[in-house]
Amino acid sequence: MSVTKTQTGITPAGTQQEAVCWSCKAPSGGGHFCAACGKIQPLSREADYFAFFALPQKLQIDESSLEQRFHQLSWKLHPDNFVRASEYERNLALERSSELNDAYRTLRDPISRVEYLLLRAGVRKEGTTKQQAPPELLEEVFELNESLDELREAKSEGLPAGAGGDLTELRAKLTEAQANFQEKLAEVDAELKAVFAEWDDVPVGIEGDAARKSVMAKLNELLNRRSYIRNLVRNVGIELEQG
Amino acid sequence: MGKTVGIDLGTTFSLVAYIDTAGKPQCISGPWGATLCPSVVSLDADGKIVVGEAARQLLLTQPERTIYSVKRLMGRGVEDIRDELKIFPFRIDENSRNVIRARLGDKYFTPSEISAFILRELKSWAEDFFKDAVDRAVITVPAYFNDAQRQATKDAGRLAGLEVLRLVNEPTAAALAYGLHKQRRGRVAVYDFGGGTFDISVLKLISSAEGDIYQVLATNGDTHLGGDDIDNALFAMISADISAKFHFDVRANPEAAQQLRKVLIAAKHQLSDFEHTTIGFELPDGRTYLREFPRADFDKLVEPIVMRTMGPVKMALADAKLKPSEIDEVVLVGGSTRIPLVRKIVGDYFGRAPHAELNPDEVVALGAAVQADILESGVKNMLLLDVTPLSLGIETMGGVVAKLIPRNSTIPASAQELFTTGVENQTGIDIHILQGERELAQDCRSLARFQLKVPPAPAGLARVEVKFLIDANGILQVAARDLRTGEQSSIEVQPSYGLTDAEMEKMLEESIEFAEQDFAQRQLIEARVEADTILNATVKALAREEAQSLPLAERADIDSAVRNLRQAVAGTDYKLVRQRIDELNRATEHLAEIGMNKALQAAVGGKRIEEL
Helix, strand or coil: CEECCCCCCCCCCCCCCCCECCCCCCECCCCCECCCCCCECCCCCCCCHHHHCCCCCCCCCCHHHHHHHHHHHHHHHCHHHHCCCCHHHHHHHHHHHHHHHHHHHHHHCHHHHHHHHHHHCCCCCCCCCCCCCCHHHHHHHHHHHHHHHHHHHHHHCCCCCCCHHHHHHHHHHHHHHHHHHHHHHHHHHHHHHHHHHHHHHCCCCHHHHHHHHHHHHHHHHHHHHHHHHHHHHHHHHHHHHHC | CCEEEEEEECCCEEEEEEECCCCCEEECCCCCCCCCEECEEEECCCCCEEECHHHHHHHHHCHHHEEECHHHHCCCCHHHHHHHHHHCCCCECCCCCCCCCEEECCEEECHHHHHHHHHHHHHHHHHHHHCCCEEEEEEEECCCCCHHHHHHHHHHHHHCCCEEEEEEEHHHHHHHHHHHHHCCCEEEEEEEECCCCEEEEEEEEEECCCCEEEEEEEEEEECCCCHHHHHHHHHHHHHHHHHHHHCCCHHHCHHHHHHHHHHHHHHHHHHHHCCEEEEEEECCCCCEEEEEEEHHHHHHHHHHHHHCCHHHHHHHHHHCCCCHHHCCEEEEECHHHHCHHHHHHHHHHHCCCCECCCCCCCHHHHHHHHHHHHHHHCCCCEEEECECCCCEEEECHHHEEEEEECCCCECCEEEEEEECCCCCCCCEEEEEEEECCCCEHHHCEEEEEEEEECCCCCCCCCCEEEEEEECCCCCEEEEEEECCCCCEECCCEEECCCCCHHHHHHHHHHHHHHHHHCHHHHHHHHHHHHHHHHHHHHHHHHHCHHHHHCCHHHHHHHHHHHHHHHHHHHCCCHHHHHHHHHHHHHHCHHHHHHHHHHHHHHHHHCCCHHHC
16 A cells, blocks of 8 residues: 555635636636646546536436446546656546546446435435335334344254254245345335436426425435345345355 | 566566567566576575576575565465465564565565565566666556555565556456457456466456457456465375375475475376376485376366365356356466366356467466556557455444445545544544455454544544545555645555555665666676677787788777777776777777688688588
């Protein structure tokens, strides 16, 4: 590991509109490279992943054209292109190409894409997902947890003679429950997709504010539900495997 | 500026390659005529470092002063290698902590220093080949190497007097060489089973308007699984057999152990081409151990080792979200893929015959040369998009790891974290960085710890943003910024395994002691020897009778060229010496002609025509 103590190319205070090229001092145009002299530009702290790809903040993204754009930008921004550039430019390229990769990684997956959108809007906080069972699932979750406890108990007690049948039954029950929840996960994903379309139809500007707020709340709720169910499926999977 | 090369710094062998005038990558041969340089380093009785084939010979006669497979020690701590010490004859300084120190004779060296000796050797091979200095290189590392192992490799390059332009993952380098060779498209799995490490990488090869993109989708591996393990299994089996039959403990006798190891490696190689071999070993007391060894027995012994590669293969495919049948091509890299059982297991799994057209020993170095050329020339018609093999995280409350950059993220990759204080007037925030897939910090690889300095303030007021960035070499960089002041915070990072800046500086100074082999110096020595030869010959020729027939002007030219050369030899500029040698050569052309005619007349004159 090496430690950079130098400035990592964080833009000094200034707004995007009047971005000025660090090299030729002409207006840079706010893109990856200066519109006037073509030198790589520092990242603006306000820029987001959508803007990086010159995309509007929409949730339905054509993944193959995103990939194509990713490859095009990789050709231009990869540190390979800057091996013989000044240290400052090398740092800018490092920062910008890592941002490119981070942005692509986040946007290419629909779930991380919507999580990012909500995170930026302040609707969602990183790492804090509500671990409460959605009310309509309470009963099934309760039953599942009971079976899980029984399985753990049976496993910790070892296998007494004649208990083999019980264990097999328990496993079958859990496998069924797992499949059931997996189905629910698919349902949530389908619902999310529908709300993606809803989000993309919200009018821009002030007139869409109310709709935007309500769609975001809906998305957030769905994401919480999704992560809850996903954890369940995963935990059951781990218990079944460990047997 | 000197030349740039690609180097495969391997566990058992290392190679150096370059791009020839036709644009084709080629490996450079050493003084023994081979392109493979054994990764063996020995300290001879005079305190001189010996590397490569010569060191491999010394392994048999002075095993205590010789070290091999040092790559296994790169970036590791003493507690990591306890198990290996039972199998490998490493002599480790028990006081080593963050960085292992291995003993060669009466001296201790870090793995980076020992690797630097190997790199220096390859550097001199290339310099002898180019007749020019070599000062920059692309060096390959196993894809599954962690941050510390990569940093140790980079340090080795620096200690060898090389600017490391890039560390490239071995399977990716191989894919590059293959892609160039065959213009492949689609999804490629590179199965790289070498002397000490195993890697599997799944790549997507894409043609675009700008050129070819080699995008790594997923990688996995085991940095301690390779041909060495097969050798050790063979050794354990045969030494037990010898002990049973002759009551002789080979392990207790280092010379005999190395001799047996050599015999067994030869037998292993034989079984790649033949169904059958005979293991013959002469005990120090003259008795002979003989054993018929069919390939079936060998396969049975090594199957469990080969099967250990399949776990990482499955994980890499799962991460790439691909089924084995969705792989268009399978490429074999590394000497251990010559084993027929390996080919069979890999072929069966993917349901297709794997490719091995390129020499599996050379292909990684060739790929490194391709990447070196891209970086050096700036002319780019291909682009490597590699990934970080391990997730990066920090330790949080309760020793749990919070993942910041997931494994198989395209590099460079980064993540930002905001930190604050929990206690009033707290002046530091401790941060522990880890690499690995496990949930708990204690199960992951500790990369480094550092403390963020913050001015005393009420709890929760501080706002320090830390940026973790993995560069294109797969090496982590950390930068911190105080959001309230906008200033860069200073951080002192203590690597968990690796050299601190101060240690590195000290080693760089010490490495000069071994830099006597440096190109300029070597060239000067050679040029002086050549100058001596030509000066002696000129003086002798001038003393001969036929020299009297030389025109005066010519004679004056020769005298002045001799004076000039003598002056140059007294200096240290090898280029000037060469130039003056050429001048003297030109000045004495006529003289040489006269001398030649005379010698010819003498030779012919003494013999009859039929004898000629």
